[in-house]
Amino acid sequence: MSEELFPVPAKWAQDALLDAAGYAAKYQKSIEDPEGFWREEAQRIDWMEPFSTVKNTSYAKDDFRIRWFEGGKLNISANALDRHLADKSDTVAILWEPDDPAAPSRSLTYRDLHTEVCKLANALKAQGVAKGDRVTIYLPMVPEAAIAMLACARIGAVHSVVFAGFSPDALAGRIEDCQSRIVLTADEGLRGGKKVPLKANVDAALDKVAVDRVIVLAHTGTDVPMKAGRDIGWAEAVVDQPAICEPEVMDAEDPLFILYTSGSTGKPKGVLHTTGGYAVWTSMTHQYVFDYQPKSDGSNPVYWCAADVGWVTGHSYVVYAPLINGATQVMFEGVPNYPDHSRFWQVIDKYQVDIFYAAPTALRALMREGDEWVTRTSRKSLRLLGSVGEPINPEAWDWYHRVVGERRCPIVDTWWQTETGGAMITPLPGATDLKPGSASKPMFGVRPALVDPEKGTLIDGAASGALVIADSWPGQMRTVYGDHQRFFDTYFSQYPGYYFTGDGCRRDEDGYYWITGRIDDVINVSGHRMGTAEVESALVEHPLVAEAAVVGMPHEIKGQGIYAYVTTNAGTEDSEDLRKELVQWVRKEIGPIATPDVIQFAPGLPKTRSGKIMRRILRKIAENDTGNLGDTSTLADPSVVDDLLANRPQ
Ligand code: PRX
Numbered sequence: 188m189s190e191e192l193f194p195v196p197a198k199w200a201q202d203a204l205l206d207a208a209g210y211a212a213k214y215q216k217s218i219e220d221p222e223g224f225w226r227e228e229a230q231r232i233d234w235m236e237p238f239s240t241v242k243n244t245s246y247a248k249d250d251f252r253i254r255w256f257e258g259g260k261l262n263i264s265a266n267a268l269d270r271h272l273a274d275k276s277d278t279v280a281i282l283w284e285p286d287d288p289a290a291p292s293r294s295l296t297y298r299d300l301h302t303e304v305c306k307l308a309n310a311l312k313a314q315g316v317a318k319g320d321r322v323t324i325y326l327p328m329v330p331e332a333a334i335a336m337l338a339c340a341r342i343g344a345v346h347s348v349v350f351a352g353f354s355p356d357a358l359a360g361r362i363e364d365c366q367s368r369i370v371l372t373a374d375e376g377l378r379g380g381k382k383v384p385l386k387a388n389v390d391a392a393l394d395k396v397a398v399d400r401v402i403v404l405a406h407t408g409t410d411v412p413m414k415a416g417r418d419i420g421w422a423e424a425v426v427d428q429p430a431i432c433e434p435e436v437m438d439a440e441d442p443l444f445i446l447y448t449s450g451s452t453g454k455p456k457g458v459l460h461t462t463g464g465y466a467v468w469t470s471m472t473h474q475y476v477f478d479y480q481p482k483s484d485g486s487n488p489v490y491w492c493a494a495d496v497g498w499v500t501g502h503s504y505v506v507y508a509p510l511i512n513g514a515t516q517v518m519f520e521g522v523p524n525y526p527d528h529s530r531f532w533q534v535i536d537k538y539q540v541d542i543f544y545a546a547p548t549a550l551r552a553l554m555r556e557g558d559e560w561v562t563r564t565s566r567k568s569l570r571l572l573g574s575v576g577e578p579i580n581p582e583a584w585d586w587y588h589r590v591v592g593e594r595r596c597p598i599v600d601t602w603w604q605t606e607t608g609g610a611m612i613t614p615l616p617g618a619t620d621l622k623p624g625s626a627s628k629p630m631f632g633v634r635p636a637l638v639d640p641e642k643g644t645l646i647d648g649a650a651s652g653a654l655v656i657a658d659s660w661p662g663q664m665r666t667v668y669g670d671h672q673r674f675f676d677t678y679f680s681q682y683p684g685y686y687f688t689g690d691g692c693r694r695d696e697d698g699y700y701w702i703t704g705r706i707d708d709v710i711n712v713s714g715h716r717m718g719t720a721e722v723e724s725a726l727v728e729h730p731l732v733a734e735a736a737v738v739g740m741p742h743e744i745k746g747q748g749i750y751a752y753v754t755t756n757a758g759t760e761d762s763e764d765l766r767k768e769l770v771q772w773v774r775k776e777i778g779p780i781a782t783p784d785v786i787q788f789a790p791g792l793p794k795t796r797s798g799k800i801m802r803r804i805l806r807k808i809a810e811n812d813t814g815n816l817g818d819t820s821t822l823a824d825p826s827v828v829d830d831l832l833a834n835r836p837q
Contacts, residue, residue, distance in 0.1 A: 190695075193588070193621040199597060203478045203617020210618035210628075217631035224632065225661060229256060229467050231474075232511070233270050235436055236260035238463070244659035246679050246686065254440055255464035255661045262434035263443060263466050264308075264341040267510035268301040269434065276301075278487060279515045282538050283330050286377040286521035288530070295330055297513070300337075302430045303330075307338035309428035314369060314400050314419075318343030318435055321367035321445065323398075325349045325358060325385060327376030328520040331404050331421070332496045333506045335371045340443060340462075343435035347445040347457070350497025351376050351383060353778040355391035361447050363396045364457055365668055371421075373404040374411045379525035386411040393417075439463025445668045446499055448605040449718035450677060451689070451708040457668030458499075458605050465503075465608050466511060468662025472609040472630055473508030476599050477542050477571060478616050488541035489568070491517035493531070493549065498715070499605040500575055503662075504544065508609070523549045528556040532564035532591070544573035544599075546714035547583050551744045554586045561590050571616050573599045576714025577746045578702055584623035602626035602702050604688065605716070606678070608662025611635075612700050625699045632660045637694055638682050640706065653706060654692035655685035708802070710739035710747045715780050722749060722783065725776035729769060731759045736792050736800050740785065740809040748784035750809035752792060752831070761788035785809070787836055791827035793819070804828060808835060 200206045205213065217224040222241045229238070238259030245252050271278070276298040283293040295303070316322060322344045326332040332348070339346040347365050349358050362370065370393075376383035386403055390412070393401070403411065404421040413420070443462045447455040473479060482488055490509055494500035509516045517538050523531050523545075531553070535543060553560065572592050579587075579600055588598055598621060601613040611633050612626040619627050629635050637652030638645055646652045663686070667674040681687045691703040705711060708719045719737040726735035734754040742748035753769065755761055766786050773781050793801045804816050808831055819825045 191623060193597075193623070195617060195620055196595070196597065199617040203615070204475060204480055205615055205618050207618045210615055214629070214631055218634060221632060221658070225255070225467070228471050228631075229259075229463075231470055232261060232463070232466050233266055234259050234261050238439055242659070246659070246684050248675070248679070248683065251675055251679065253659050253663055253665055255659075256439035256467070259439040259463050260436050261439065261463055261466065262341065262437050263462055263507065263511070264304060264337045265434040266466055267337060267507065268297060268304060271297040271513045272301060275513050278513065280510060281330050281333065282489070282515070282517045284517060284519045284521070284534050284537070286380065286525065288526065288533070293330060300330075300334065300510075303334045304337045304341060305430050305432035306425040306428040307334055308341040308432040310402075310424040311338055311344065311369075312342055312432075313428065314402075314424070316342065316344050316369060319442070320344045320369075321347055321365040323347050323349060323358075323362050323365070323367040323370045325351055325370060325372045325389060326404065326496075327351050327373055327378070327383065327385065327406065328495055328518060329373070329404070329406060330518060331373070333510075333518070336444070336496070336502070336506050337510075341432055341434050343437055343441065345442045345444055347447070348497055348502070349447070350495060350778075351385055352497070352780055354775055355388045356395070356776050357778055358388060359392035359395040360454065361457075362392060362398065364447070364454070365445050368398050369400045369402070370398055371402045371404070373406040374409050375407040377407060377520060379522040382407065382409075390414075437462050440665070442665075444502065446502060446605055448499075449709055449716045449721055451718060452720050453718075455718070455721065456670075456673065456677070458664045459666045459668045460608055460662070461665050464661030464663070466507070468660060469503045469508035469609045470511040472662075473504060473512055473514075475615055476601060476610050476613050476630075477544070477573065479509075479512050479514055479542075482541075487513070487515040488570070489517065489538050490514050490542045490544075491519070491535070491538070491540045492544040492573075493519060493523075494544070494546070494575070499608070503609050523553055524556075528553055528560035529564055532561050532566055535569060536565050539568040541568055542571045542573070543569060544575060546576040547574055547579040548577065548713040548745055550574075550579070550583045550587050551746075554583060555744065558590050566591065566593070569596050571599065572596045573601060575601045575603070577711045578704060579624060581623040588623070597621060600624075600626045602700070606664045607660070608664065611656070611660070612702070622699055625695075625701045627699050629700075632658075634658045635692075635700060636685065637692060638685070643682055649694055649696045651691065651693040651703070653682070654688045654690045654700075654702070655682050656688065657685055659686075710749065712742075712747055712749060712780060713745040717749065717781055721777060722751065722773060722781055725773045725781070726751060726753060726769060728776065729772050731755050731765065732769070734792060736802065736805055737783075738802055738806045738809050742784060745784075749781065750785045750787070750805075751783045752787050752789045752805055754789055754792060785836055787831070787834065789827070789831055789834070791824060791830065793827050793831070794823050795821050796823045798823075805831075808832065811835075
């Protein structure tokens with residue numbers, strides 16, 4: 188790992204909201220006096236009624252509670268919209284760039300967004316949606332996705348956004364788990380020139396689980412079948428609705444949204460976030476991490492987070508935080524390599540983007556295509572770059588810094604999770620000297636710690652271990668929807684008194700944190716979380732599959748790829764055709780992001796005598812690190828390992 192140090196550029200230290208001393212003082216205050224610190228930070232939000240308690244949290248098993256800003260009343264959509272109407276109503280909130288660069292772009296001011304959100308909120312009410320009801324959103328990257336989320340928040344409905352790349356089965360499972368009675372979707376999505384049949388996917392999902400209403404946005408304008416009595420067009424639903432909708436008065440701890448994410452075991456979990464703490468946390472982190480403040484001429488910097496709203500990064504740093512902070516942002520429907528590998532940089536030039544936030548996987552894919560695609564664009568507007576979703580390898584960091592940012596833009600490598608709501612370990616551009624590959628220092632109020640995974644004891648100083656967080660922060664998830672016990676068991680039972688992140692981490696002598704990746708059975712494919720158990724259960728649903736074991740493997744572009752060992756039923760021919768069929772099968776069951784990179788047919792899997800699969804061995808074979816497989820003597824049948832080694836696909 189590179190230990191090169193990139194000091195804060197002098198101009199940044201001078202102009203940023205916080206310099207190194209400012210960060211240190213604020214961090215110290217946040218740890219020494221959390222109550223005082225958060226009472227002050229909470230003032231960034233407009234409260235309808237003030238909170239009475241700042242922090243009421245405990246990770247203890249018999250006294251487990253996570254509550255912030257109790258008694259406070261607010262509406263997050265009013266914070267994202269209404270309060271900007273006085274002085275920012277004509278400020279552009281969203282600059283929407285379509286998949287096809289030749290298609291018309293759209294620009295929505297805060298006033299426009301307010302009107303659209305109110306109309307849809309009224310339409311949802313007219314469809315019978317009430318406070319506390321769950322609403323499933325399955326939309327492409329169009330402004331209506333943000334409008335839908337904010338409309339739910341406005342009336343106190345709990346949105347559950349399902350990434351538009353997920354399959355009908357995955358969508359059905361998520362609708363069922365949170366029992367939503369209504370789905371918002373579009374006729375089709377567009378990505379890289381290809382159409383995504385969203386309405387058809389919804390129809391297929393609704394063969395398995397019923398809902399009362401589907402609202403369908405005409406996006407590509409293609410004809411889609413509409414089921415009488417169930418489906419209604421978006422335009423028709425909103426056309427007669429008033430452009431004013433009073434925001435519902437929400438308690439700080441009322442649920443805001445559910446977002447499903449993969450864990451080590453079982454089905455994806457419905458991560459539930461609440462209103463007040465999330466609003467404070469996301470807007471504060473967005474302001475400091477991206478140094479979001481007016482430019483010297485008083486105008487808004489143009490911010491672009493290239494994440495999809497289907498993931499937490501899109502929730503926090505496309506929809507909620509930038510809008511709460513009154514930002515101007517680009518929202519992009521497309522992909523980095525369409526129509527060519529210059530697209531990101533062309534969009535940056537088109538909108539004069541100041542701040543750009545993307546995932547390492549996209550950078551690695553573009554880096555491979557050569558510098559020409561980048562250097563033919565100007566990028567003079569860029570001042571700050573961000574990275575999220577997976578460890579950024581020093582090569583990609585260097586390329587991002589040197590080629591994309593021409594050495595003038597700091598890179599904020601933000602470590603966080605669906606569960607954490609916002610950035611937890613991250614540099615601040617005016618405050619933190621950068622080390623490529625390190626997420627660096629904790630955000631205010633975050634107390635990271637390392638524990639020895641075997642002994643469960645805390646480790647001090649420069650060391651490696653399991654990353655845990657010692658105290659609560661306002662943006663922390665509050666429960667797993669419908670399964671509070673699973674929430675406690677997953678995150679708070681391994682190391683009592685700590686939130687366990689699932690990540691491994693090294694802390695160096697300067698107190699910098701280096702995330703080394705998941706240490707549980709979660710793999711990170713192109714910055715997307717995938718549970719190995721999910722892919723395994725999709726595989727064993729195939730009628731010819733008896734057993735499957737899935738592990739991660741290193742992948743040049745995706746970070747990690749999916750390596751599946753499959754045992755077929757007796758008498759099955761393990762053919763190339765079956766291999767292809769299984770790949771398609773998983774894509775259909777979960778979605779293209781779960782496409783296995785390697786399928787190895789295995790007559791037997793390495794198991795202990797008690798029947799437990801020894802994943803350590805499977806991981807080593809997948810990583811092609813077969814020199815030392817460790818002790819195999821405890822295996823019920825050590826010869827299966829020889830077979831696996833002999834038949835490893837090249
Ligand atoms: O392993 C860490 C990795 O992504 C996981 C969280 O995934 P998800 O909930 O989908 O949220 C992704 C977007 C916030 C983490 O447990 N991860 C995320 N950011 C980084 C990272 N690993 C290293 N460096 C990062 N900056």
